Amino acid sequence: MKERHRTLVWFRGKDLRIADHEPLLRAAEDGEIVPLFIFDPYFFHPLRARKLPHRMQFLLESIRELSSNLASLGSRLICVSGPSVTLMPELVKRWGITRVVAHRWTEPFGRTRDARIAESLSVPMTLYEGETLHPPGTLRTGKGTPYSVFTPFSRALRKAARISEPLPKPKGLGAVPSVAMKDNEEIPCLETLGISRNPHLQVGGESAARARLKLFLEQRVGTYCVGRDQLGEPATSRLSADIKFGTLSVRTIWRSVEELDVKGQGESAETFLNELIWRDFSYSTLWDRPEVLRVPFRPSWKGFPWRNDPEEWRAWKNGQTGYPVIDAGARQLLETGFVHNRARMITASFLCKHLLIDYRRGESHFLKYLTDGDWAQNNAGWQWSAGCGCDAQPYFRVFNPITQGAKFDPAGNYVRRWVPELKHLPNRYIYRPWDAPPDVLEKAGVTLGVHYPPPLVEHAAARERFLRVAKSHLSTTG
DNA sequence: TGAAATGTTGGGGCG
């Protein structure tokens, strides 16, 4: 008789689900399993955790639900704290593990860690695809190089293979061997990590994720194409955190959108699917060029003369630039751990271009507060906005924070929600309170410089300054 | 997945 396995299924914060989880399913087909989550002090030391309050909250909620979902299948999530690199070989030995399975990571940190661990183990470690629609580093142009333009990448991805159907949940899992049960620790709670719970964040976990997907499919995807840019309307999927933590697999989302009977709304479905391909594009770029997390994708941006004015940086972070749409985005981030995609683009453009502040500052600020904060996606987004990324917008494309507001928040809902001190201003002036006549300001109860700051920079002058600086820098660096 | 400057066209007012 074939010897049965005792498989360690290592859950790692980007695949917190039991549905469409290939490592779990494969492990469950053959022998005993030990589902494991490691609370590595690299992330979970209170001093570090406190710097990521929003993601930590969502993560812990998702882990708790994973734990109860595994329990309902007859298993348990074993939680152990310690550095994973030294812990893994120890646990494998102590628990009599015969093989280790997990999902493959793309981030340089995870790649290095996994390579070190795989090398140090006495048993095989198998990493499964599943983080992306298509494995990064595999789609290549005719010349054999990575794609540097999105559209051909997107065509190649669609042509490469039909996105396969999600795998089912395991039907049932055996009990965890007692030797592993003995090492089980409590899942840490937010308060222990020195974080107070933020009631405005999305709720983590697989069931909340399913509910969000259902809502999107039933009510929003049909108008996604036109609605997604409207700042004040709930027209986007709001699935970014679920994708980031893997409470939904990306192919589950892909297939459920693809299979919708959209009846004349095919364009919306296609637009949304393209966004999922953008995600793959960003992962693929990071896979091939891991250094982009530190330096611009385009070498010509090296040494760009950012101003990095500390007062302006503070004003931008805190939503006090005097440009209502910019401030709305900045405040939405701090309060809810989420920013509407259009607002991400506008605020990012403003930081880099109007204020000439290094995109990496904005990038790390977003990564700190976004619940969906993901190294690859966030970096790609910021480099795109700054103009130095892979298939980025050209440097001379400068968003006008006034007209962007008028276009994408015509009724002023978004601004009024996040910048309530301006809520009584008429639509006409809500994106440019400094232009409002004194009696209008007075009637709205706004005194500039008292209730709301005057604009930090003048749009036209700031735009021209950026164009001058960028043109001059890029002309000398090629 | 822009915006602003510049160029072109065509209708209408008016001398």
Add this chain to the structure above:
DNA sequence: ACGCCCCAACATTTC
């Protein structure tokens, strides 16, 4: 009736 100007609307170019 005609040319001229104005200017809005649209198109093209430039950053």
